[in-house]
Amino acid sequence: xxxxxxxxxxxxxxxxxxxxxxxxxxxxxxxxxTYNDLENKLQVQGRNLGEQISNRSIFNPGELxxxxxxxxxxxxxxxxxxxxxxxxxxxxxxxxxxxxxxxNEDPSNIKKASFQKVTVKGNPFYVYxxxxxxxxxEEVVGLLQVGSFVGTQENLLQQLRxxxxxxxxxxxxxxxxxxxxxARQSLRPIEVVIxxxxxxxxxxxxxxxxxxxxxxxxLGRLTNTxxxxxxxxxxxxxxxxxxxxxxxxxVSDASHELRTPLTTIRGNIDLLEKIWVPALEEGxxxxxxxxxxxxxxxxxxxxxxxxxxxxxxxMSRLVNDLLALARADAGFVMEKKPVELLPLxxxxxxxxxxxxxxxxxxxxxxxxxxxxxxxxxxxYLRQLMFIFxxxxxxxxxxxxxxxxAVVKNNQVxxxxxxxGLGMNEEQIPHIFERFYRxxxxxxxxxxxxxxxxxxxxxxxxxxxxxxxxxSPGAGTTFTVWLPVAFSVQEN
Numbered sequence: 001x002x003x004x005x006x007x008x009x010x011x012x013x014x015x016x017x018x019x020x021x022x023x024x025x026x027x028x029x030x031x032x033x034t035y036n037d038l039e040n041k042l043q044v045q046g047r048n049l050g051e052q053i054s055n056r057s058i059f060n061p062g063e064l065x066x067x068x069x070x071x072x073x074x075x076x077x078x079x080x081x082x083x084x085x086x087x088x089x090x091x092x093x094x095x096x097x098x099x100x101x102x103x104n105e106d107p108s109n110i111k112k113a114s115f116q117k118v119t120v121k122g123n124p125f126y127v128y129x130x131x132x133x134x135x136x137x138e139e140v141v142g143l144l145q146v147g148s149f150v151g152t153q154e155n156l157l158q159q160l161r162x163x164x165x166x167x168x169x170x171x172x173x174x175x176x177x178x179x180x181x182x183a184r185q186s187l188r189p190i191e192v193v194i195x196x197x198x199x200x201x202x203x204x205x206x207x208x209x210x211x212x213x214x215x216x217x218x219l220g221r222l223t224n225t226x227x228x229x230x231x232x233x234x235x236x237x238x239x240x241x242x243x244x245x246x247x248x249x250x251v252s253d254a255s256h257e258l259r260t261p262l263t264t265i266r267g268n269i270d271l272l273e274k275i276w277v278p279a280l281e282e283g284x285x286x287x288x289x290x291x292x293x294x295x296x297x298x299x300x301x302x303x304x305x306x307x308x309x310x311x312x313x314x315m316s317r318l319v320n321d322l323l324a325l326a327r328a329d330a331g332f333v334m335e336k337k338p339v340e341l342l343p344l345x346x347x348x349x350x351x352x353x354x355x356x357x358x359x360x361x362x363x364x365x366x367x368x369x370x371x372x373x374x375x376x377x378x379x380y381l382r383q384l385m386f387i388f389x390x391x392x393x394x395x396x397x398x399x400x401x402x403x404x405a406v407v408k409n410n411q412v413x414x415x416x417x418x419x420g421l422g423m424n425e426e427q428i429p430h431i432f433e434r435f436y437r438x439x440x441x442x443x444x445x446x447x448x449x450x451x452x453x454x455x456x457x458x459x460x461x462x463x464x465x466x467x468x469x470x471s472p473g474a475g476t477t478f479t480v481w482l483p484v485a486f487s488v489q490e491n
Contacts, residue, residue: 007183012176019171023164030160034153035126039115042128045076046113046146050130053080053144077125077147080132083107084141101127101147107140118147126150189219193226200230207234266316269309321450325434325457334377334461338485341405341412342369344378348385349403357393359418360400369405372412375485376462384458387451388416388478396420396475412482419475428468432456 078091079101094100099120104110113130125147132142189212196210209230212223349363374381392401399419406413423431430436435449459466463483470476 005180008176008179011179011183012172015175016168016172019168023168027157027160027164031157034157035150038126038148038150038153039128042076042115042126042146042148043113045078046128046130046144049078049146050132050144053132053142075148077101077149079103079145079147081143081145082141083143099123101125101129101145103129103143103145107131107143110140110143117150124150124154126153189223193219193223197226263316266309266312269305269312272305318450321454324454325450334380336376336462338373339376339378339381340371340373341482342366342372344381345369345385345403345405345414348382348389352386352389352403355390355393357396357401359393359396359398359420361393362400362402364402364404366405368407369412371487372407372484373486374412374462374482376482380458380461384455384480385414385416387455388480391451392416392418392420392476392478399475407484407487410484412484414480414482415477416480417475417477422472422474422476423470424472425470428470431468 076091077094077099079094080089081103082088088100090100101120102118110129110131113128115126115128118125118127127145127147130144130146131140132144133139134141192212193210196208200208209227210223212220345366349366352363353361389401389403396418397420401416401418404415404417406415432452432455433449434453455466459480465481467479467481468476469479
């Protein structure tokens with residue numbers, strides 16, 4: 001619910017309460033004013049008749065009667081009930097119309113004079129009833145009822161109620177409509193602020209400012225505060241962006257600079273191994289006898305060259321990974337063209353068999369990919385496959401790594417399944433983060449935690465996705481889904 005509607009509802013609710021109270025007060029005032037004068041007249045008429053009845057009863061206590069001629073009143077309707085003999089005397093205007101006021105047949109329930117509204121055959125009357133007592137006041141012997149027809153008054157009050165209800169409803173509706181319009185106009189500057197903030201959020205343009213031409217009220221101060229905050233955010237963002245650009249350039253430049261000396265180191269180590277190791281083996285197996293100290297020195301030399309070569313190759317992989325991520329951060333766009341998957345994966349399967357591993361390599365039949373191709377970059381697709389396969393070899397000290405393929409819903413699914421260490425489910429959302437490595441693999445396998453980050457970038461560039469199913473101790477399955485660009489079989 002919007003603030004505009006909330007304010008309008010609160011305002012309308014308060015107004016409705018005020019209108020109900022005011023209408024109720026007006027109606028009660030007119031009702032009291034209308035019946036007060038009538039009550040006075042009925043009391044006067046009732047007292048006069050009561051005195052006549054009492055005077056007659058003093059001389060004749062066995063009867064309760066009054067001259068019927070005295071009951072004839074045009075403005076009043078009079079009825080007398082005798083509790084001793086059950087006789088009822090009525091004024092002419094009552095008897096002519098066959099009307100009777102209701103009365104309490106038990107005299108013990110009548111304590112004092114009172115007023116009541118009654119309806120006789122659909123006609124409203126206001127009746128003043130007086131108990132008639134014996135001369136000593138010990139017993140109620142009759143009931144005197146003096147009434148007046150109040151149809152005119154009731155109609156007037158009914159019209160007043162109708163007018164008050166209709167006017168209150170119309171006033172409330174009008175106030176609600178006007179209040180909604182006024183609230184909308186008053187809160188329009190806030191909508192301007194929200195729209196400007198949404199544009200900044202969608203477009204990431206922190207140079208945009210919120211236009212405000214109104215007075216320097218609360219909304220004006222809010223707008224100035226937001227503009228000042230946007231200015232500081234823009235400055236901080238620009239500084240961070242510049243620092244990030246400098247970091248990207250540094251990583252890219254450093255990667256380029258490191259590749260040359262690492263290539264030189266690897267080349268020289270390979271050369272030394274080709275020259276030195278055969279020479280050592282020849283010297284050991286020949287007629288020339290060497291001392292134990294010389295043999296130890298040669299063995300240490302072989303181990304040193306092997307370590308240097310291994311570390312140089314590891315650093316080369318790390319530099320290549322950093323260079324790939326630097327390209328991704330710099331917005332590098334891959335050159336894509338139609339690529340047939342079957343020959344590409346067959347090459348991957350052949351080369352994967354030569355990788356260092358301790359688990360069995362079990363590629364499945366890939367004939368389902370015959371004539372199926374995607375739009376992509378062949379080099380990066382190979383790198384993507386090798387990242388998952390090398391990870392599977394690395395985290396599967398015993399067991400097997402299987403590669404299968406399936407074509408489903410115009411997509412190609414390439415599944416790399418291992419029976420290795422596996423992971424916990426809560427680690428899955430983090431595996432594509434840079435430098436992240438699952439706890440189970442720390443200290444067991446070597447790595448930098450950059451491979452899957454590069455895989456994520458390659459997947460995004462190919463509008464692809466990857467499914468991960470894993471369980472600790474039961475292995476991990478990665479399924480790469482690539483959109484099919486063409487299929488010879490369909491044609």
